[in-house]
Each structure stands twice: as structure tokens, then as C-alpha cells.
Amino acid sequence: MHRRISKQMRNEWYWGWFLIAPTILGLIVLNIIPIFQSFYLSFFKSGDFGKGNVFVGLDNYRKMADDPQVWHAVMNTFLHALMVVPFSIAIALVLAVLLNGKRKGKSIYRTIYFIPMVAAPAAITMVWKWLYNSQFGLINVLLAKLGLPKVEWTSNPDIALVSIAVIGIWSVIGYNMVLFLAGLQEIPKDYYEASDIDGAGKVRQFFVITLPLVSPTLFFVLVTSIIQAMQVFDVIYMMIEVTNPAYDKTVSLVYLFYNNSFKYSDKGYGSAIVMLLLAIIMIMTVIQTKTQKKWVNYM
Amino acid sequence: MMKKALPLLMALLLIVMALSACSSNSGNDPGNATNKPAGSGENQASEQPSEEPAEEVTLTYAIWDSNQEKGLRQIADEFEAQNPNMKINIEVTGWSEYWTMLEAGATGGSLPDVFWMHSNEIYRYASNDMLLDLTAKIDGSEKVDLGKFPQGLVQIYNFNGKQFAVPKDFDTIGLWYNKTMFDEAKLSYPDETWTWDDLYNAAKTLTKDGKYGILTPLHNQEGYYNFIYQNGGTVITDDKKSGYDDPKTIEALEYYVKFIQEGLSPKIYGDAERAEAMQNGLAAMGFFGSWNLTGFTENEFMAQNFDVAVLPKGEKQASIFNGLGHAIAHNTKHPEEAWKFVEYLGSKEAQERQAELGVAISAYEGAAELWVSSNPTFNIQAFVDMVDYAVIRPYSNTTAVWEDKAYEALLPAFSGEKTVAEAAKQAAAIMNESLAQEK
Numbered sequence: 001m002h003r004r005i006s007k008q009m010r011n012e013w014y015w016g017w018f019l020i021a022p023t024i025l026g027l028i029v030l031n032i033i034p035i036f037q038s039f040y041l042s043f044f045k046s047g048d049f050g051k052g053n054v055f056v057g058l059d060n061y062r063k064m065a066d067d068p069q070v071w072h073a074v075m076n077t078f079l080h081a082l083m084v085v086p087f088s089i090a091i092a093l094v095l096a097v098l099l100n101g102k103r104k105g106k107s108i109y110r111t112i113y114f115i116p117m118v119a120a121p122a123a124i125t126m127v128w129k130w131l132y133n134s135q136f137g138l139i140n141v142l143l144a145k146l147g148l149p150k151v152e153w154t155s156n157p158d159i160a161l162v163s164i165a166v167i168g169i170w171s172v173i174g175y176n177m178v179l180f181l182a183g184l185q186e187i188p189k190d191y192y193e194a195s196d197i198d199g200a201g202k203v204r205q206f207f208v209i210t211l212p213l214v215s216p217t218l219f220f221v222l223v224t225s226i227i228q229a230m231q232v233f234d235v236i237y238m239m240i241e242v243t244n245p246a247y248d249k250t251v252s253l254v255y256l257f258y259n260n261s262f263k264y265s266d267k268g269y270g271s272a273i274v275m276l277l278l279a280i281i282m283i284m285t286v287i288q289t290k291t292q293k294k295w296v297n298y299m
Numbered sequence: 300m301m302k303k304a305l306p307l308l309m310a311l312l313l314i315v316m317a318l319s320a321c322s323s324n325s326g327n328d329p330g331n332a333t334n335k336p337a338g339s340g341e342n343q344a345s346e347q348p349s350e351e352p353a354e355e356v357t358l359t360y361a362i363w364d365s366n367q368e369k370g371l372r373q374i375a376d377e378f379e380a381q382n383p384n385m386k387i388n389i390e391v392t393g394w395s396e397y398w399t400m401l402e403a404g405a406t407g408g409s410l411p412d413v414f415w416m417h418s419n420e421i422y423r424y425a426s427n428d429m430l431l432d433l434t435a436k437i438d439g440s441e442k443v444d445l446g447k448f449p450q451g452l453v454q455i456y457n458f459n460g461k462q463f464a465v466p467k468d469f470d471t472i473g474l475w476y477n478k479t480m481f482d483e484a485k486l487s488y489p490d491e492t493w494t495w496d497d498l499y500n501a502a503k504t505l506t507k508d509g510k511y512g513i514l515t516p517l518h519n520q521e522g523y524y525n526f527i528y529q530n531g532g533t534v535i536t537d538d539k540k541s542g543y544d545d546p547k548t549i550e551a552l553e554y555y556v557k558f559i560q561e562g563l564s565p566k567i568y569g570d571a572e573r574a575e576a577m578q579n580g581l582a583a584m585g586f587f588g589s590w591n592l593t594g595f596t597e598n599e600f601m602a603q604n605f606d607v608a609v610l611p612k613g614e615k616q617a618s619i620f621n622g623l624g625h626a627i628a629h630n631t632k633h634p635e636e637a638w639k640f641v642e643y644l645g646s647k648e649a650q651e652r653q654a655e656l657g658v659a660i661s662a663y664e665g666a667a668e669l670w671v672s673s674n675p676t677f678n679i680q681a682f683v684d685m686v687d688y689a690v691i692r693p694y695s696n697t698t699a700v701w702e703d704k705a706y707e708a709l710l711p712a713f714s715g716e717k718t719v720a721e722a723a724k725q726a727a728a729i730m731n732e733s734l735a736q737e738k
Contacts, residue, residue, distance in 0.1 A: 049402065049405045049423075135565070135567075136575070155568050241569060241570065242707060243518065243706050243710070245710055263398075265699075265700075
């Protein structure tokens, strides 16, 4: 009896491993090995074309600690995440709740909100760049029609990061919404029917039933959104050049990593910067997994 | 148990997923053998045709300017007609991505066979043996004679006495002006007699009704570099020190930034936005290199309203001058064929074709005149006239690094947060620091 179960178990194990093998292999080759390679490289002064790397110990990390630009980038990255994450989650959740019920044309709306996710980030940024154009952009033209002054959306150091965050929020809402919709479908209708009988209003239902029961999805969305927002690169890369006055106020850690690694060919320093980002994201994710017990309800 | 393990596992997976996005890029590891199979795989693909009886050889030719693709395609077609067994595959990649692509190719051993080289990058590629030494080939060639090219350009691509590229073209910077706006203001057009004062006065007169007289953005080659050399200043000294703290340089920068401070120039920073400001009649004058010619000619508004003149003179006349070269990968599978193509591109025949077709100002002696007649829309003779007193774009072994650092340091001067002198001194300090790290 005992033996037969373990045999069956083993069989299942084999199948399990077999089925996840492609993913695991992909992760190891494309993700895990490069992480360790980057870590290794961060202790070197990299030579050109991967030749002649010189071991420099912690020099890159020391240089990083003294580099005000890195700390600007850390600030900018946090600020960006702080703007994008709460807004994108709140808006996506509200939209998901609205589009979850029986409503005419809800699949059309769902499609519309999801479209930004399908378009390439570079293409999206191009369009936003035109909208934001300080001289001829649609937004400023409309402002001028209303008699308002022109705004330098992408070159005013105080505004540029907000402009970038708006693009980030806009493009991620649809994705988060779809995840929330999936979470909402899991909630049994009985709760709502019971609370209807008890006389609870829609708003109260949202806070007392929907929010607690969708919290596992919320947790997932929160963790992924933060990681994604911390890695912001393409929008800033395409919109903010080094000659832009807002450069210091918008440069993100990944942008700085890119510039150092590929533009200035200092891959060792670039790797050190990306290790800093890794550490930050890791700490934040650990904190979130630790504190989730307090607010996430697994049914 | 399961409930606890699942979220933890999920979080772990997420971290891995998240990191991959940035880490996978830096996977070009020192001497990493795993890169090689990909490269050789590509080579095999291009080798396959050679197994056929015709023995056709396909060369990849990498460039960064899509404006030149059409004309170069025509030249390549003519080359193919003369060499029926060869095919040229032109690959265009935008300027900044071009260098990322080339570096990845060099690291992974899959460089294009023939590609454009630039003064900013030649040192890195030449000193690391990424380019084929062309010295002997040029010496033995009947078609290519380096004596027919401007010596400054030839020198750029000479490293330790070896020649690594054959000059392709050159470019200078011109003063583009809106004729219609000049007519309306009853001003005479800029010409070779113009001085800095004339430029300033014209900019002042032309600035009105929400239009700006001039465009002076934070741009080195198509901007303040020209003024620095017109004022007798320098960006980099002969012993590789920064020239930003030279009083003459600071004086020129002050003159240049004054246009922005006094509101005579719009505050425009992006590269694309600079051209837009001209094409929408926002600014009456602007500085643009000769490589913009195709784009400007195709723009109806500019073709109708604009013309180009030589740069105004400060203490003396000057324009920044640079030129590309054709280089061959050190590990190309077809060195003979690649040289044949580069030799052709550097020959009198192809250089003249390049000029006639208006692709770029051919570097070959006398070919520039053909280029001038290729474009009836603008007075492009101005670009060729400036060659006599043109200054080679300042460069050293790590140009790309200190150019960006200098931009970052100079920004506060353009936005008015710092005085020009302060910012320039900061630029000098940071540039010297970067230069000190050069090998």
C-alpha cells in the first residue's frame, strides 16, 4: 500500500518536472545565469568587446556611492513607482468592478482598455511624444484654445517625471484590469446576494466583500506593478535625451545602467548599478511577502 | 503548508522574471564562448549560397543614415552589375542603436562585413583589433589613393601607422535661414561677410510675434563647437586636456547661450524638435549639418522658404568638419570581396557617383563640385566653401563618454541655473577626469 503510493507520486513528480522543464531551462539560460554574470562583472573594470576585464574589487560600488547621479536615479525610480503603482491599481480595480457586472458593450470596453498593452512601448511613446510636444503638441494646442499657457511637458524638470508616469499608468491599466477581472470572477455571488438582503449598498459591498476577496489578486498585481515600475526604461530613453534639462530629474536606474553599459562602454559600472536595483527590488518584494499575511485573504 | 509556500514561490518567480529584463542585456560576458554559436550560425546561413555552383558571396553593409540608403543602394546595384557573383545587403540602423548593434556584433564575433566608422569610435575598434588592417591593400590598389582625400579625414582612421578605413564623405555645418522671414523683416540674407554681430542683430530683428530669430540648442557639433573654434577657443587640446576652461571657449559659449537668455532662441532640446522648429517657421535661423540636406529638400516648407549660407565669422571663420570611413570586420568570411567593395566605394568612379546622386559630400578630390550640382534647391556650395577653414570634430579615445558628461555639465548654463563660466569649468573638470582614465 505504502509503496504503491510513492511509486505513483514519483511518476507524478517526473511528469511535473518534465512539463515545467522548458520554462525552467529558459529561466536558467536567459535569466538566472545572466544575473550571476552581471554580479560577477560588477567587480571588474570591463575592457572593450568583452576582452581584458580587470578585477577591481568593490571599486564600482564605491564609485556608485559617490556618484550623485545614481542617487538621483534611485529617487526618480522610487518617485516613478510611487506615482504609477497606486494610480494604475486604483483605476484598474474600479474599471474592473464596473466592467464585471452585466453591462452593455462591456467586451468592447474591455478591449479598448487592453489595447495599450498590445501596442509596442516604443510606438506608444512616439505617439505620446507628439501629444506632449511643447510647440505643436495636441495637449498644448488644446490648452492654448482654452487660453492657458503652454506647458513644457517633457523638458520642465518639475513636470517631466509626471508626464512619464502618466504614460506608465495609461499603458498598464488594461493589463491590471484583466487580472482584477479574473480575480473578481472567483468571488461567489452568494456573498453579494446575502448582503443585498441585509441591505448593504454598492459602495459598502465593494469595501466589505470585493476588496477583501480580491486581495490575493491585488497582492499579485501590487508586486508585479512595483517591479515593473522600478524598471522603467523605454519611455524615458525615447523621450529624454542627455541634453534635456529634465535629464537629472527623470533618469532611472535602468536608463543609467544602459548609458553606462552601452553608451560609455563601462559594463562593470553598469552591472553594479543593476545590482543596486536588484537589491532594492528584492528587499521590497521580501517586505511585501512578509506583510501580506496582515491583509491578504486566501479563500 | 501549501498556503504558505505558494505565495513565497510566486514571489521568488516574480523576482527572477523581473530581473531578467535588465540582466539579460548585460549577458555579453568576458570571453563568453556561448556567444559564438549564434554568430557562427549566422555565418553558416550566409555561407550556404557559396555551395551553389555560382559561388555567390553576400556582403552585409551596415550604415546608420536612412537618408543615404536609396543612393547607396543604387551604387551597390552598379557594383553588383560589375561583379555578378556578389550581392550587397544594406542594413540601416539608427545612429545610437547602430553602435549598440556594432558592439554586440564585435563582442559576439558577428560584425557586418563592411560598415561605417566614425571618429568617436574608431579608437576602440582599431585598438582592439576589430577592424581589418587595410594598409597593404590600399598600397597595392590602383583605385584607392589616399592622397586624393583630405588629410585630416585620412588621419582619423589611422591608428599606430595602420589605416583602418577609407574615407567616404565629409560634412560641414551651415547656417540655414528662412528667406521669407528675412524678406518680411527687410533684412539682407546671410553671406560670407557676416560676423557674430550681424548674426546677433538679425536674430534680434527677426524675433517678434511669437517667432524666434534663431535656434541655439544644447548641441555640440551643430551648435556651440563651431562658435568655440570661430573664437579661437578649443574643446580638446593637443595634449588631451579639456578646453572648456579656456577663456576663449567660455567667451564663445557665453555668446551662444546669450540667444537663449535673451529669448531670441526657443528652448528646444530634442534632436527631432530642432528640425521641427525650422520646418514650422518657428525659428528663422538654425545650424544644421550637410547630412540633413535630403530631409530638408524633401520638406516642402523648407524647400520653398529656406536657403543655406556659410557660418558667420567670429575672430576667424570656422565650421566643424567630420567624415565617415568604410571599415571591414577583422573576421569577415570574405576579406577579398569586402575589400573589393570598399575599394570600389573609395574609387574616383563611386565617389563621383555618390556626389552626383546627392548622397553625401564625397571626400574625393574634386567630387564635391558634383555634389553641389546635385541639389538645385539650396545654395549648398556653402558647405563645400567651408572646407578650407573647417576644423575636425574634436575627438579622443573616449569621445562618446566625455561628450555626454560635458552636456550634463553645460545644461544648467542653458537653463539659466548657473552662469556659463561656472558650467564650463564644471564641464572641463568632468571631461579632464574622464580623459585621465583613457589608456
